[in-house]
Amino acid sequence: MKDVITVATMRESDAHTIALYVPSRELMYRAAMGVYQAVNWQGKKVAIFTGSGNNGGDGYALAGILADHSVPCCLYQVSEHYSEDGKYYYDQAVEKGVERKRFSEGEDLSRYDILVDCLLGTGFSGPVRGAFQQAIQAINRAKAYVVSVDINSGMNGDTGKGDLVVRSDLTVTIGYLKAGMFLGEAVWKVGRLVVADIGIRLVREDFFLATPEEMVFPRSGLSLQSSQVTMMTPGEAESVSKNGQTIPDVAQEIALRSQRLVRVLGKHSLVTDGYRTYFMEEGEYPAEIASLGEGERKE
């Protein structure tokens, strides 16, 4: 079972891990290494777009790792500000001779094979401001393969919403899957999704991505083992409604994104096939689900 968490949980878990277990600089290096390992960079021309926070810092650390592996890359800085750890890895990248540019509108990006989006991560809120708007537009216009780090820039990590959002071919999310990646418009913005495990200790669990074997209906013992079923969200109604969504909304959207059945556990359970959402009293299950076939009944 994989955890799917909110931005608040991610940020609290980051802080908890840094306070007790792993220095933040080490976590940033691990994040960048996770991105490095998720992509085949050899022979590619790479541009990394960096913002002002630690998401930008991941980009600076990645630039250093690429330099160590003789992959040419250019840093496009969209802000002149750095986080503390970001500045550390920026200085390292400079020492390693990485090319750097201030991003300006109308930049010709046609020579790059891969664009890396390190503009905005879990610290993003509100509408995209200033030069970040032009940078997101430029990334989305380009023909290159786009890799978003942690969260597609401009996307709300809890709701999947955003007026101006990077469209990625691959999103390497740091630590844990974020709920917004399965909701709303995220369906159209996130290509492939992978998780880079960097050793973050979770402070709480919000949602789960479950294996089919974990989808056993009470009383009947019906187990949905078909490949159609992998997602389960026992998220608390309270935390879901913070995003202005009802539980059926959340389940339905996650189902649409994942093309899987979704079950929200609780006193009343809920199952959706991506088109319709079924409410169930404890111990019940809808006839449509039951008719999935004998072969799918648990022995």
Ligand SMILES: NC(=O)C1=CN([C@@H]2O[C@H](COP(=O)(O)OP(=O)(O)OC[C@H]3O[C@@H](n4cnc5c(N)ncnc54)[C@H](O)[C@@H]3O)[C@@H](O)[C@H]2O)[C@@H](O)CC1
């Ligand atoms: N130490 C940690 O907490 C770790 C953080 N990591 C990375 O750091 C990210 C979080 O870093 P931060 O908390 O610094 O936040 P971000 O880097 O996501 O963004 C914060 C920056 O964006 C700016 N910003 C916020 N909203 C904006 C808007 N609407 N328009 C334009 N600019 C806006 C803020 O002024 C701030 O400078 C994660 O997504 C992840 O990529 C990873 O390196 C792992 C460790």
Ligand SMILES: [K+]
């Ligand atoms: K990003």
